[in-house]
Amino acid sequence: MFARAKSFFRYVVEGQPVTLIRNGHLYVDACLYAGLSADRLMAQLRGQGVATIDQVKFAVMEQSGQLTILKNSEKNLCFPLITDGQLNIDVLDVLGYDRTWLMDQLAVQGYTRVEDVFLAEYSDGKLKLVPYPVLSTKTTPKN
Incomplete structure (x- = not known):
């Protein structure tokens, strides 16, 4: 958070x-x-x-x-599609894709929201995602 x-x-x-x-x-x-x-x-x-x-x-x-x-x-310059949980719609448009395609790609990799992705880069026909770390709800054991 x-x-x-x-x-x-x-x-x-x-x-x-x-x-x-x-x-x-x-x-x-x-x-x-x-x-x-x-x-x-x-x-x-x-x-x-x-x-x-x-x-x-x-x-x-x-x-x-x-x-x-x-x-x-x-053709193969890498642009970030998502930075800090924010979609760059201009890059998506330049690549010839739409939000539906992106959401499908996120789903394939196990994500449902753009806001959960720290960085997403599209290069050589592949989308590489770097998510935000998942915060653990476990407490640290006390000694």
Whole structure:
């Protein structure tokens, strides 16, 4: 419970990644929200070998301020679907899946709620889950 409360406060303080580009479409409002000018965006894209926005399948501004880019030509970049019990619907959309698919995948691995997962990564066609630890209700024996 403490870990989940802590992650909620971290979410409030640090925020979440902001999707800036999806399938070659630039979200100007998202750039402005992230404090990113057009010049700075293009400099960061060029620094990662991207000449035009049309070459970008997905670009997200991480909480750290780093720009993560998936080019149209790349296929196996790993993005987290779930972080700190929160679903990143943009990543799910970019991968071509929906919430029903994700819930089915969670069920196969024995989970019923996104909130029970600390981290879920999709890479090489597989979903890897890292759950929150289960708190034991057993008491420690006294000596």
